[in-house]
Amino acid sequence: MGVFKDASEVHVYLGGIFEKAMEDTELSAELAASGVVLRVGYTDPESQITVDMPNRKVYAGPCDLSPTVELFMSADMGNRFWLGKVNLPVAMAKGQVRAKGPVPKILKLIPVTKKLFPRYEEMLRAGGREDLINA
Secondary structure, eight states, rough: OOSSSSSSHHIIIHHHHHHHHHHHHHHHHHHHHHHHEEEEETTTTEEEEEEEEEEEEEEEEEOOOSSSSEEEEEEHHHHHHHTTTTHHHHHHTTTTTTTEOOHHHHHHTHHHHHHTHHHHHHHHHHHTTTHHTTT
16 A cells, blocks of 8 residues: 555645646746646556646646656655655666656756755645655
8 A cells, every 4th residue: 555545645745746836936937838748647546647837737637638748656656756755767767657758858847846845845744744754
């Protein structure tokens, strides 16, 4: 069993960090400029987040948008990434994260996402989920 209880909890936290990014004028502008529609498929529990960066929207669950890039990983891996504990290129090389589409577009966004690491930890603390910080 993974660190998240169910798909709705994955959406609250792993989807929520993307929502926080879209609320930040500077970060959302950087992400929108990428032109990327990112879909992340999580396992354990099965869930999906789609981030329409150009239109600054986040969708939890299945949606009709066609992604530019898709990432596939466990929800635990997603949690660890947002805590700054996962080097995405290394995780991809090890097969812990799989990608479909133009990977360089996602790799170019890593410096922007790193700005969200402290906010993710704050979000977990605010939600009473300190257990996820050490997971």
